Amino acid sequence: MYTQAMDTMGREPDESLKAVASADEAALQANFDAHIDAGNYVEAKDWMPQNYRKTLVRQISQHAHSEIVGMLPEGNWITRAPTLKRKTILLAKVQDEAGHGLYLYSAAETLGTSRDEMLEALHTGKAKYSSIFNYPTLTWADMGTIGWLVDGAAIMNQVPICRCSYAPYARAMIRICREESFHQRQGFDALLVMMQQGTDAQRAMVQDAVNRWWWPCLMMFGPPDDQSPNSAQSMRWGIKRVSNDELRQKFIDATVEQAKVLGVTLPDPDLKWNAEREHYDHGPIDWDEFWRVVGGNGPCNRERLGTRVKAWEDGAWVREAALAFASKQSDKQSNTQQVA
Numbered sequence: 407m408y409t410q411a412m413d414t415m416g417r418e419p420d421e422s423l424k425a426v427a428s429a430d431e432a433a434l435q436a437n438f439d440a441h442i443d444a445g446n447y448v449e450a451k452d453w454m455p456q457n458y459r460k461t462l463v464r465q466i467s468q469h470a471h472s473e474i475v476g477m478l479p480e481g482n483w484i485t486r487a488p489t490l491k492r493k494t495i496l497l498a499k500v501q502d503e504a505g506h507g508l509y510l511y512s513a514a515e516t517l518g519t520s521r522d523e524m525l526e527a528l529h530t531g532k533a534k535y536s537s538i539f540n541y542p543t544l545t546w547a548d549m550g551t552i553g554w555l556v557d558g559a560a561i562m563n564q565v566p567i568c569r570c571s572y573a574p575y576a577r578a579m580i581r582i583c584r585e586e587s588f589h590q591r592q593g594f595d596a597l598l599v600m601m602q603q604g605t606d607a608q609r610a611m612v613q614d615a616v617n618r619w620w621w622p623c624l625m626m627f628g629p630p631d632d633q634s635p636n637s638a639q640s641m642r643w644g645i646k647r648v649s650n651d652e653l654r655q656k657f658i659d660a661t662v663e664q665a666k667v668l669g670v671t672l673p674d675p676d677l678k679w680n681a682e683r684e685h686y687d688h689g690p691i692d693w694d695e696f697w698r699v700v701g702g703n704g705p706c707n708r709e710r711l712g713t714r715v716k717a718w719e720d721g722a723w724v725r726e727a728a729l730a731f732a733s734k735q736s737d738k739q740s741n742t743q744q745v746a
């Protein structure tokens with residue numbers, strides 16, 4: 407502080423320093439923009455604008471939260487799976503989701519936010535997680551439908567993130583997408599078996615699950631492009647590569663054909679092929695319902711958050727034990743080094 411005062415010899419130190427800093431900043435910003443425009447990736451140690459960092463922490467942490475909250479509606483059915491084969495598949499899938507959460511929290515940590523901070527934001531309701539996990543899983547058919555539709559929507563949204571400009575996120579997504587593909591197939595397979603080899607009651611159960619999950623799945627892609635405050639900047643930065651509406655449309659186009667193979671109908675009387683657009687038209691989405699759920703008032707928001715907070719509190723002794731063990735190990739190591 408004193409040195410600075412001497413150097414400036416009575417001039418306005420803050421102003422001159424600010425001018426230099428902002429000139430530097432402008433050059434860094436220009437480099438960064440050119441780097442992004444050329445389609446290059448950004449690594450953790452590279453310079454990046456504060457808002458780019460903030461946007462990534464927001465999206466990646468919300469994505470991580472979605473993975474671990476997403477374990478709850480399915481975890482609920484592990485003990486009730488109809489066969490040993492379905493139980494092992496579901497168990498593996500739910501474990502994968504814990505793994506996805508870990509990759510994603512790790513990717514977000516590279517941006518300088520600690521996992522404790524991110525979890526605190528989840529537990530206090532400040533951070534969002536995907537709206538879809540605030541709906542109940544009422545029957546076994548919901549497990550197949552989550553795999554087919556929810557994971558199907560997730561893959562559609564996540565494949566373009568494998569090319570996200572932030573490299574640690576893009577790398578995490580490559581592995582996640584491979585696993586999501588297995589998740590989607592196992593869901594489709596479970597439903598196909600029920601539809602082709604099941605009883606009338608089982609087929610009705612599948613149709614009922616599809617009816618309940620269809621619209622919330624379309625909401626997973628986020629608000630329409632003209633009501634999506636983050637899209638324009640995220641597209642500019644190469645964080646998002648394809649818009650919410652385009653992805654939703656791609657999902658609808660792919661799913662209508664899959665529904666035909668399964669032999670289920672989708673609960674939208676306005677769903678029809680538009681030869682001019684070469685896409686399926688669809689009926690209006692209830693965006694009031696979406697914002698209600700995102701705002702914390704969906705059917706299961708309180709239950710999901712309560713379960714997460716309880717798991718965090720019940721796990722306190724595990725974290726303490728792990729820290730005590732790690733500190734014992736490092737004491738042991740430094741003692742050995744001293745003796746040597």
Ligand code: BYC
Pocket residue numbers: 464465468469470472473474475476477503534535536537538556557560561563625626627628629633634635636637640646650700
């Ligand atoms: N739910 O400006 P927008 C999985 C929020 S896990 C809740 O379009 P953005 C799986 C949005 O955050 C799947 N909130 O935002 C796991 C924003 O609020 P803030 C999770 C939503 O970020 C286990 C505001 O609405 N996938 O598949 O440009 C088992 C305005 O939206 C939702 C990801 O997280 C929503 N559905 O675009 C099975 C993918 N949609 O943050 C399966 C990564 C929007 O400004 N994320 N909001 O307060 C993304 O691709 C983007 O963040 C989104 C939203 C497309 C979701």
